[in-house]
Amino acid sequence: MVALDVVHASNARLRELGPGLVALFVGGTSGIGEFTLKAFVKNTISPRVYLVGRNASAADRIIEECHGLNKDGKVEFIKADVSELAEVDRVCKEIQKKEKAVNLLVQTQGNANLRGRDESPEGLDRKFTLNYYSRTRFISNLLPLLRTASTSPPNFARSVTILSAGSERAINLDDIELKHTFNGMRCANHTTTMNSLMTAEFAVKEPSITFSHTFPSVVNTGVARELPWWARGALKVLTPFFKPFFVGADETGQRQLFHATSGMYPPLKPAAGSPVAAGIPLPTGTAIATGSDGKVGSGGYLVNWNGDITGKKLVIDYQAEGVSKTIWEHTQGIFERVEKINEARA
Template sequence: MVSLEVVHASNARLKELGPGLVALFVGATSGIGEYTAKAFVHNAISPRVYIVGRNQDAANRIIKECETANKDGKVEFIKADVSELSEVDRVCKEIAKKEKHLNLIFQTQGNLNLRGRDESSEGLDRKMALNYYSRMRFISNLLPLLRTATTTPPHFSRSVSVLGSGGGTALDTADLDLKNTFTGSRCAGHTITMNDLMTTEFAQRESGITFSHCAPGAVKTNLARELPFWARTATKVLYQLITPLTVGQDETGARQLFMATSGIYPPSKPVEGAASASGVSPDKTIEVTKGASGSVGDGGYNLTWKGGVTNGKMLPEYRQNGVSKTVWEHTMNVFARVEKINQERGNVK
């Protein structure tokens, strides 16, 4: 666990990375993404920030708040429904036209509803697409910009997915996309475990970039907005009861920003001679974190909401037995299949 005092001190040193950091926050028109984006803008020097979401009014409010917090920052909203990979591709192309490098991808997109499998025209359940496929697609599409960031001062490059690290379930490798065995709980469990495994897979392939999957903690968000009225009411009552146990907005944003930028979560091979490539210089009282593979500083991290290491019981065995590579291959095959569907439908944007 990392103390809140250490978190705040580290975030205040984000300026060490210099001006002009470029960051993408997906799902940031509410909740954890919003809180973290605002913390980033507040602490960075002249950052350029892209917020992706569906709510234009919320985005306008957030942009105004960011302008007040940092008049030298630039925040731009890109409206998109990223439950469809064609929309993910469109957003990535738009960013690639504007930026040569990207220092941070921070993803929190998702929803909560009581519908069963809600399949899009791309053949993917929309909840699974938000929790998993869209996140991996953003990373895959934007790897060239993340790689360029490692070659450009401050040589800092990160990807963070916030879902529920360490809280996943066993995978049905014969039905990873739950085409035949879908339930809401299986969707949540599968996508969490797959996010965990892909941190290692990406980190092994991209040694100059840090990849993290973080747990959110108990945070009040607007995640229940798509539930029926009775369920939304019950959720509000539950939040009232557990308020003493929840994490506040400011603390949530601060802790997630710490995990996205601290030097205790370095890439496995940071640029030699560039200290900032590992992130914000860490407090001397804490050590570099053990990665998901079991090695210290391996570039792929599964983290609790307080910044410590978490690892589901089955994950080491999955990595040893090649299940993580099975998940990787499945994901790339899904991307290829969806690309073909969209090409045939003329839905390439």
């Protein structure tokens, strides 16, 4: 476990990366995304931050609070429902018009409703899309900007998806998108494992960028608002019993920012000659982490809430068996299919 004082000290050194870092937070209008965004704004010099979400009033509040944390920071809201890939593409095009580089991409989008398969006009389940397809699409679309960030001072580029690293389960390879066998548990299992596999795939394909899939533990995020009344009632009764196990808002934000920026989780091949290309220099008593492929410093990491490496042997086995390649090809096929659907819709 990485001690919290070590986390705070590391985050405070983000100012050493200089002014003007660019970050994108998807799903940042509440919960873990909001907490991490605020930690980033607080610890950087004149950052430019893009906040993507559905709730404009929440975004207004966050922007005002961020101005109080850092008067030189700029936070801009982009309203979007990224349960559809067309919206992901729109947001990415907007950012590409405004920025030449993105240093940090943090994704927390999702929902907690208990509905069954809920298909969008693109033919994909919305929960599955939020948890996996939209996240992978954001990374794919913004790779040119992340590459530019990795090759120009301060040579710092990171992508973090916050979901359920360490909870990977077997995938039904005969129905990867769960078109015919959908339920909530299978959706969670598939999207968790697929995010972990793609973390490793992107790390190999883009060795100058760090890719991480993290688990935030139990955090009071307000996500219960999407649950049916009976589930909200049950949760309200049970919350006091679980409260001692919660990770607080400030600690969550600080820890997720540490995972996103520390030299414990360097890219496979950081730029030479840059003292921060591998991340904020390692704190005393810590070491470079083992990647999701079982190799130290491989650029793709599965990180527990406390900074320790997590993940199941299943991820390494799947990589050895070629399942990662299968998921990669499946994902590219989904993107091509949806592009055709959206062209027809347009």
